[in-house]
Each structure stands twice: as structure tokens, then as C-alpha cells.
Amino acid sequence: MLKDITLGQYFPGETVIHKLDPRTKILVMLAYIVVTFCVKNFYGYIALAAFIVVCVALSKIPPIFVIKGLRPIMVFIIITALFNLFLTSGTVVWQFGVLKITYEGIRFAVFMVLRLTFLILGTSLLTLTTSPISLTDGMETLLSPFAKIGLPAHELSMMMSIALRFIPTLMEETDKIMKAQAARGADFDSGNILSRAKAMIPILIPLFISAFRRADELATAMECRCYGVTENRTSLHELKFQKRDMGATIVFLVLTAVVIAINFIPSK
Amino acid sequence: MIKLENVSYTYMKGGPFEKKALDNINLEIGKGEFVGLIGHTGSGKSTLIQLLNGLIKPDCGRIMIDGTDITDKNTKMRDIRFKVGLVMQYPEYQLFEETVLKDISFGPSNMGLDNDEVKHRAEFAANLVGLPKELLSKSPFDLSGGQKRRVAIAGVLAMEPKVLILDEPTAGLDPAGRDEILFKIKDMHERMGLTVILVSHSMEDVAKLADRILVMNKGNKEMFDTPENIFRNSERLTEIGLNVPQVTKIVDELRRRGMPLKEGVYTINDALYCIKKALSKGEELC
Structure with missing residues (x-):
């Protein structure tokens, strides 16, 4: 059932990028974030752009889906750019009253925009190519060494997978309840804020009731199957590093090396 | 009363999970008819009935209800919904008010009727589905499953629709509750001349109640005929995952x-x- 619902923004596929071990992808992503902030001149971004373009091409995801990931933070990017543009001190290029643009400001603004863009493009590539379930699997194994110092790695990832698992169910439920109330003439999108908030009551009450009911049923079902009885649970899907994971890591290390090397090229 | 012309509907159009739910449906249902709607899971039954009261809009084609084109942009959807009452699957999960009477009144009060009329209609509808008067002041969450179901059906009936659509109204009820609800529906159909569309998985129920049966298969209209003619084709029905x-x-x-x-x-x-x-x-x- 879960397969038929778009969750988050996962775009199913069978490509190399999809098949990579989630741990590889998470670690490479973390390192990639660091690398984006290490870039010191524009040539570095050309290398990053090449990396992203190759990844997107390999994953066979329509580029428009990747670019769509930028939309929600567009405002944030623009505000950051404006702040950098107007509030950096240095050689003044243009001035109008209190507003002034400096050469350094332009440089910072462009850098900030590029950094954030690459950050989002990269992370959305991770969530586009990795199903939420394997993402939590990956996180669990990555966090498991910390279990020794008392971090409940398994419980955390279980909570996360349950939460993720129930997003589509609750969305479906909300849709059903909204339709049922609309069929009884409920009007959700007219009137002022107060009357709109009031119109939510016929949706929220049944939704909460059903969420509690489902949570209760799930707890019973888990207990019926002896969840939590054994100390060391084994997993149906063992994660295994494969050749392609090695390949991906090498490609990424090369990219890192290139970026660092480029940093030494003096930019004007 | 209800007329569909070349109606198609696709879920998640353009996305990676695109799914065609209805494919070029043509259909006509007369006033006062009792239509049974059958089909295996995913055959497009639920999509079809949601189209009929404007909860979803078709990709193409026209839907006429009582002479009004509901696919037209200027048609007020709420008016259509008061005319075509839809009882969804497991409707007891939509109950939310403090008392049974208030919950049944939700529909008619959305119609903008005055309080006396709303109360009158709610009590009348409760009586129709066989809810005893002493239950009306109780919380709907304290009732049994069968009673909750009846409250939900009454909530739709209280709007006095001309067409009543029920999506598996007896799913999950015990045999006594099932027979009683079906009997009430048949009774209302006969006494008030209501046009009824009943979605069901029980061939016995549809056979017993319907004037005509609409068989859906993979988003297509497979057959639409009298029960007698439908159940002649037991082989074909079995083939598409149904039964006689x-x-x-x-x-x-x-x-x-x-x-x-x-x-x-x-x-x-x-x-x-x-x-x-x-x-x-x-x-x-x-």
C-alpha cells in the first residue's frame, strides 16, 4: 500500500543512485554539505555543479523535480542574498542614500546563493532517491555505535519509521474526512479567519480520534508479535556495502580533492 | 436524473504514480431508480460516486444532475451536494459533535435553514433510520457501531437529498444490523421516491434490492442491466473477480x-x- 503513495518527495527508480546503500548516501551527503562550505572560489562551484548534474542524470529523475526542491526555500535564499548584498562593507560600487552595494557584497551574495542552492539540490537528491524506510534503516545503523553511550538508536529510528509510515495514512484519512464533511455541505474556504478555523473542527475531531485509535491498534499489534522482547533484533533487509558504494565514495573523494585543489587557484 | 457523457478521471495526473481510475464512462440513471453498483476493489466505484456529487472533477466529459451540468465552473458545488447525498464508507468516522442530534443537524444547518426546520429535519431523519429518541441527546461516541452508522446515514438524509448514494453501508456490521439498514434504505426508496445508488460487495444484497445493476471493471462500464440479465453472465462476472x-x-x-x-x-x-x-x-x- 505504501508503494502507491508519494511520500515526502521520494521518486522511485532502479538506478545506481537509488540502489546505493543508504548509509553511503547519508555519509556522502554530510560530507557534501561540508564541501559546499569549503569552496572558496567560483571554479569550485563548477566542479560541484558537474557532480550534481552527473548524479541527477544517473538517477534518471526529471531535473524539474530536483529543481522543485528549491521552491520552498526560495524566499530564504533571496533574503539572505539581499542582506549580504547591502550590508557588507568594502569597496562601494553603487550608492543610493543609505543603500549601498559593495564589491565584496556582490561576491558574498552570489556565494551564498550558490551555497544554499547546491545544499538544497544535494539534499533533495538524497530524499528523492532514497525511500523513507531505507533512510531510517541507514540512520539506525549509523547511530547504533552510539547505543553504547545510551543513545536509544533503535527506538529513535522505530519512532521515525512509524511517524513516516503514518503520514500517508493520515493524509488519506484527512482527505476522506474532508470529503465526507464536504458532502454534508461543510465549507472550508470562505469566510474570515475565525469561521475558517471553526470549519476545521469537523475535520480535526474525527482525525484525532482516528489517530489515537490507530496508535492504540498498532501498539496492540506490535505487542501481539512480541515487539521488544528480544534484545538484539535482526533485520529483514540487511544493509551491505557493495562495489558501487566503494565507487561512489571514490568519486566523491575525487570531487573533494578537486574542490580543495581549486581553492588554491587564485581568483580575481 | 443523472447522466454521464464520456467521463474520464485519472489520479495523480502527471506524477510518477499516475493511475487511470475511470475511462470514458457513459451512463444514464432515471429518477426514482434503485441502482446497485458492483465491481472488485479498484474498479472505479468510489471514484464514480465521488464524481456524482462534485467531490472530485472529471478530467473530461460532462456530468448532468437533474438538468444541471456539474462540470460547469459556475455551478455551485454545495447545492449539488445537498441534492446528491453521499454516505461514504465507514461513515461513523466522520462524527464529531457533542450530541447525536447536533451531528445529524450539521448537514441541514450548512444549508442555511432556520433552527426549527433543522431540528425538525434531524429528528425526522433519526426516526427514518430507526434511532430511538433517547439516543439523540447522547454523545455519538458512546453508541455501538451499528448505531453510529445510522447516525451518519441520518446526517446525510437530513439534508433531504433527491439522490442517495451509499458506499458499502453495511460493511463491518453484524447480520441483524445489515438487514435492518438495507430494509430502511429500501423503505425510504419506495416511500419517498428517492433515487438510490448502492455500492456493495454482496451480490445477494444488490440482487434483492436493485432495479438495475452497474458492473464496473478496471475503470470501465462492464455491464448495466437488470439483475436477471446481469446474473446470466456468471462466467464473465467470475472472470472479473465478482460472483453471482x-x-x-x-x-x-x-x-x-x-x-x-x-x-x-x-x-x-x-x-x-x-x-x-x-x-x-x-x-x-x-
Whole structure:
């Protein structure tokens, strides 16, 4: 059932990028974030752009889906750019009253925009190519060494997978309840804020009731199957590093090396 | 009363999970008809009934309700929803008010009627579905499953729709509750001249109640005919994951073994009559 619902923004596929071990992808992503902030001149971004373009091409995801990931933070990017543009001190290029643009400001603004863009493009590539379930699997194994110092790695990832698992169910439920109330003439999108908030009551009450009911049923079902009885649970899907994971890591290390090397090229 | 012309509907159009739910449906349902709607899971039944009261809009085609084109942008959807009452699957999960009476009143008060009229309609609807008066002041969450279901149906009936659509109204009820709800529906259909569309997985129920049966298969209209003509095609029905009433199976088997019985028998009374006739014609059996 879960397969038929778009969750988050996962775009199913069978490509190399999809098949990579989630741990590889998470670690490479973390390192990639660091690398984006290490870039010191524009040539570095050309290398990053090449990396992203190759990844997107390999994953066979329509580029428009990747670019769509930028939309929600567009405002944030623009505000950051404006702040950098107007509030950096240095050689003044243009001035109008209190507003002034400096050469350094332009440089910072462009850098900030590029950094954030690459950050989002990269992370959305991770969530586009990795199903939420394997993402939590990956996180669990990555966090498991910390279990020794008392971090409940398994419980955390279980909570996360349950939460993720129930997003589509609750969305479906909300849709059903909204339709049922609309069929009884409920009007959700007219009137002022107060009357709109009031119109939510016929949706929220049944939704909460059903969420509690489902949570209760799930707890019973888990207990019926002896969840939590054994100390060391084994997993149906063992994660295994494969050749392609090695390949991906090498490609990424090369990219890192290139970026660092480029940093030494003096930019004007 | 209801007319569909070349109606198609696709879920998640353009996305990675695109799914065609209805493919070029043409259909006409007359005033006061009782239509049974059957089809296996995912055949497009639920999509079809949601189209009929404007909860979803078709990709193309026209839907006429009582002479109004509901696919037209200027049609007020709420007016259509008051005219076409839809009881969704497991409708008891939509209850939310403090008391049963208030919950039943939700629909009619959305219509902008005055309080007396709303109360009158709610009490009338509660009576129709057989809810005793003392339950009306209780919380709907304290009722039994069957009673909750009746409250939900009453909530739609209180809007006094001209067409009543029910999506598996008896799913999950015990046999007594099931028979009672079906009897009430049939009763209302006869007494008030309501046009009824009943979605059901029970061939027996549809056979017993419907004037005509609409069979859906993979988003297409497979058959739309009288029960007699529908249940003649037991082979085709089995092929598309459906069934025929048990009594039809018995009669078909008897015919296969050489008894001269007609095709498309779907009620016990009819079967009894046919078998008796066939027996009396043949040699005397003791």
C-alpha cells in the first residue's frame, strides 16, 4: 500500500543512485554539505555543479523535480542574498542614500546563493532517491555505535519509521474526512479567519480520534508479535556495502580533492 | 436524473504514480431508480460516486444532475451536494459533535435553514433510520457501531437529498444490523421516491434490492442491466473477480446437470418457483 503513495518527495527508480546503500548516501551527503562550505572560489562551484548534474542524470529523475526542491526555500535564499548584498562593507560600487552595494557584497551574495542552492539540490537528491524506510534503516545503523553511550538508536529510528509510515495514512484519512464533511455541505474556504478555523473542527475531531485509535491498534499489534522482547533484533533487509558504494565514495573523494585543489587557484 | 457523457478521471495526473481510475464512462440513471453498483476493489466505484456529487472533477466529459451540468465552473458545488447525498464508507468516522442530534443537524444547518426546520429535519431523519429518541441527546461516541452508522446515514438524509448514494453501508456490521439498514434504505426508496445508488460487495444484497445493476471493471462500464440479465453472465462476472448470488449458482448447477431451468435466476423465491415447475413437468418424484 505504501508503494502507491508519494511520500515526502521520494521518486522511485532502479538506478545506481537509488540502489546505493543508504548509509553511503547519508555519509556522502554530510560530507557534501561540508564541501559546499569549503569552496572558496567560483571554479569550485563548477566542479560541484558537474557532480550534481552527473548524479541527477544517473538517477534518471526529471531535473524539474530536483529543481522543485528549491521552491520552498526560495524566499530564504533571496533574503539572505539581499542582506549580504547591502550590508557588507568594502569597496562601494553603487550608492543610493543609505543603500549601498559593495564589491565584496556582490561576491558574498552570489556565494551564498550558490551555497544554499547546491545544499538544497544535494539534499533533495538524497530524499528523492532514497525511500523513507531505507533512510531510517541507514540512520539506525549509523547511530547504533552510539547505543553504547545510551543513545536509544533503535527506538529513535522505530519512532521515525512509524511517524513516516503514518503520514500517508493520515493524509488519506484527512482527505476522506474532508470529503465526507464536504458532502454534508461543510465549507472550508470562505469566510474570515475565525469561521475558517471553526470549519476545521469537523475535520480535526474525527482525525484525532482516528489517530489515537490507530496508535492504540498498532501498539496492540506490535505487542501481539512480541515487539521488544528480544534484545538484539535482526533485520529483514540487511544493509551491505557493495562495489558501487566503494565507487561512489571514490568519486566523491575525487570531487573533494578537486574542490580543495581549486581553492588554491587564485581568483580575481 | 443523472447522466454521464464520456467521463474520464485519472489520479495523480502527471506524477510518477499516475493511475487511470475511470475511462470514458457513459451512463444514464432515471429518477426514482434503485441502482446497485458492483465491481472488485479498484474498479472505479468510489471514484464514480465521488464524481456524482462534485467531490472530485472529471478530467473530461460532462456530468448532468437533474438538468444541471456539474462540470460547469459556475455551478455551485454545495447545492449539488445537498441534492446528491453521499454516505461514504465507514461513515461513523466522520462524527464529531457533542450530541447525536447536533451531528445529524450539521448537514441541514450548512444549508442555511432556520433552527426549527433543522431540528425538525434531524429528528425526522433519526426516526427514518430507526434511532430511538433517547439516543439523540447522547454523545455519538458512546453508541455501538451499528448505531453510529445510522447516525451518519441520518446526517446525510437530513439534508433531504433527491439522490442517495451509499458506499458499502453495511460493511463491518453484524447480520441483524445489515438487514435492518438495507430494509430502511429500501423503505425510504419506495416511500419517498428517492433515487438510490448502492455500492456493495454482496451480490445477494444488490440482487434483492436493485432495479438495475452497474458492473464496473478496471475503470470501465462492464455491464448495466437488470439483475436477471446481469446474473446470466456468471462466467464473465467470475472472470472479473465478482460472483453471482449463491442461489444463482445452485440453479446454474442444476441446469448443467440436466434440469430445465431458465438462466438468470437470482432470488430464492424465483428459484423455488422454477424448480417446482421443472419438477412437476417431469416424472413424479416422491
